[in-house]
Amino acid sequence: MSKTINVGIVGMGKMGIMHAGLLNALENVQVRAVADTQDLILNFIGQQFPAIQTYKDYADMLTNEQLDLVFITTPTSFHTKIGLDCIKAGTPFFVEKPLGISAKDCVPLIEAVSSKPVINMIGYSKRYVDTFRKAKEIIENGSLGELTYFNATMYVSQLFSKGKGWRYKKEASGGGVLNTLATHLVDLLLWYFGHVTSVEGNTKSYYSKDVEDFVHAYIQFENGLEGYLDTSWSVRNYRLPEIKIEVHGEKGMLTVTEEYVKYYSDDTARWTTLFKQDLYTGVEFDLGGPEYTLEDEHIIDCVRNNKHTDVSIFEGYKVQRVIDAIYRSAEERRAIPGDSI
Ligand SMILES: NC(=O)c1ccc[n+]([C@@H]2O[C@H](COP(=O)([O-])OP(=O)(O)OC[C@H]3O[C@@H](n4cnc5c(N)ncnc54)[C@H](O)[C@@H]3O)[C@@H](O)[C@H]2O)c1
Incomplete structure (x- = not known):
């Protein structure tokens, strides 16, 4: 049996909830923890899904949890900073499109992943x-x-x-x-x-x-x-x-x-x-839509088998x-x- 992939999600709005639902339906994948700045969302998840740890600050989630993969599904302006923190933690990440609010915003992330590679993917579904x-x-x-x-x-x-x-x-x-x-x-x-x-x-x-x-x-x-x-x-x-x-x-x-x-x-x-x-x-x-299942299956396969993804953040930077x-x-x-x- 293949190893369970433990996932954390940052941003539990429309896309965070969708990816959480998809990921939990995949074999040997578990959403372990989520982070969101809104108490309303965290309280709801805490009550309905007690096995999922909730965090108001995603940095605490990265420190406290043993995650194999992080999904970044916040508004766009937070994508690159959260991606950088995943790289620092050595944790693979999937970031929703677009990569950032400008090319300049993306440069530190691109430089960081070039010098300390972690598996990454952008959601060009x-x-x-x-x-x-x-x-x-x-x-x-x-x-x-x-x-x-x-x-x-x-x-x-x-x-x-x-x-x-x-x-x-x-x-x-x-x-x-x-x-x-x-x-x-x-x-x-x-x-x-x-x-x-x-x-x-x-x-x-x-x-x-x-x-x-x-x-x-x-x-x-x-x-x-x-x-x-x-x-x-x-x-x-x-x-x-x-x-x-x-x-x-x-x-x-x-x-x-x-x-x-x-x-x-x-x-x-x-x-x-x-x-x-x-x-x-x-x-x-x-x-x-099947495209979201296929992209989530792809990043899980890459993390499980330590492979590069087909749609890396370098594509997002272009x-x-x-x-x-x-x-x-x-x-x-x-x-x-x-x-x-
Ligand atoms: N691939 C696609 O087809 C597709 C479709 C829609 C949206 N998106 C992308 O997905 C991302 C999210 O969009 P959405 O529609 O889910 O937005 P949303 O507004 O529904 O959800 C965003 C969530 O992030 C939370 N959040 C905000 N700042 C945060 C922070 N610093 N830390 C943790 N949580 C934080 C908010 O409280 C909210 O719950 C965007 O980048 C968007 O462009 C992609």
Whole structure:
């Protein structure tokens, strides 16, 4: 029988609770302790789950508990400091996306993990969605030929008056719809297309005072591909966040969403559509979408077998630098070249 992996969670809000539920459902994984700054949450967990130790200060949890893994699911501004403390304690960690509130905020964490490596992962969960994985396979197998153009969007109907909570405060979230939500979209683009050589961005705040509600960006990649990213949380008709990426090549095209991947290639002269149910292979336990189970299973497997994860915080740092460059471009009203991203 494999060793039990003892997990601690910092931040028991929406994502902390979801990961706690998932982790406890995995074989030989136990959430041993949680930390949150709110007494209400700690009292509830203490009463309902007496086997779980509760802490108001996560530093005490790191000192007192023998943890194999820590999940960081706090508002974004705390991610890098908690990650640094995990590295100091020599404890592997999983941090929710985005890595930090800016690239500068992430530097000490990246330096620390480079000099004292611990297993780490960032929650870019879209990489575990079957349709997005299939799209990567098609892009990489060459059936679209040389890539010529992309158009990538992420929309949700979320904000139509002044927002309440940490997401709408720049010092807590690092930014609006781009750093908080469409960070997933930037990650997918970097995962598909590689290194960015130039970005030009525009942001607009309409409902929010402190962060942006709309972002339009033009992105060029080292492989010659260029195209647009467009995102907003203040558009109607998107009950749930919706990503759509369209990629054109000299021999075909592909459209991918969470629901389907549809592609055409001159080689076969045929359109193919694969829906998510065609690609679904099943997970033991689903809470919030199979992608979250798959990412949690992955980090547990890496901790158990002392392996690097597929989505390390270095990937998160790359995303953060591109997001910073889009914000900088919007502010300075100029294109930002690759060597300053
Ligand atoms: N991967 C995804 O699809 C996805 C989806 C939603 C949110 N997220 C990310 O997950 C993180 C958490 O988001 P959420 O929606 O769960 O937020 P939330 O506001 O629901 O929960 C945050 C929790 O952290 C606690 N907290 C705040 N400061 C703390 C501290 N210093 N120490 C301990 N606890 C602290 C709060 O009391 C709260 O309970 C964010 O970084 C967000 O970007 C990822």
